[in-house]
Amino acid sequence: MKSRSSPLVAGLAAQTAYQQQTGQGQHPKPAVLASDLMMAPVLSLPSDSTLIDVWAVMQRRGIRHIPVTSMHDTLVGMVSDRDLLHHVPELITMANTSQAVQRRLAEIMTFRVISATPTTDIRAIARVMLDERIHAVPILDGIRSLVCILSTHELLRGIANHVPIELWT
Numbered sequence: 001m002k003s004r005s006s007p008l009v010a011g012l013a014a015q016t017a018y019q020q021q022t023g024q025g026q027h028p029k030p031a032v033l034a035s036d037l038m039m040a041p042v043l044s045l046p047s048d049s050t051l052i053d054v055w056a057v058m059q060r061r062g063i064r065h066i067p068v069t070s071m072h073d074t075l076v077g078m079v080s081d082r083d084l085l086h087h088v089p090e091l092i093t094m095a096n097t098s099q100a101v102q103r104r105l106a107e108i109m110t111f112r113v114i115s116a117t118p119t120t121d122i123r124a125i126a127r128v129m130l131d132e133r134i135h136a137v138p139i140l141d142g143i144r145s146l147v148c149i150l151s152t153h154e155l156l157r158g159i160a161n162h163v164p165i166e167l168w169t
Helices: 007-022 051-061 081-093 097-102 122-132 152-162
Strands: 065-069 075-080 136-140 146-151
Touching: 051 065, 051 081, 065 146, 075 081, 075 136, 122 136, 122 152, 146 152
Parallel strands: none
Antiparallel strands: 065 075, 136 146
16 A cells, blocks of 8 residues: 655655755855954064074964065065975075075065955865965955965864864764
């Protein structure tokens, strides 16, 4: 004997199945913005800093990326520990140590920097970081002044602390 369901029950089941397939009926996940993860103060260095000074700051602070700013706190570039490590062999092999000490951040920094605003969703920042293979994004305000920097570390902390994790079993 076949079990028959009423048209109403069958209709609700079909509607539920459709909503599950299309994602309708679900509440959108709340956005976590860059401003939710920002930590102050942000460390930046001027472009005339020496490479040796930059390396010392990175080692002392345990950081891997430093925004480079003008005297008006406008972002002009970025430098990473990888940028510095790329130049270590030439610094070591320089016969004149004073010449190595004179190398400036402006000589090696990345000028084309991808940035975001405090109202940018961290999912968009994470997507750009993955696509561009970068590990830090400076956050700028409306007048392009540096507000903070979000690295993969801060993004992971934000996901761990702010984004609900769903367990699939």
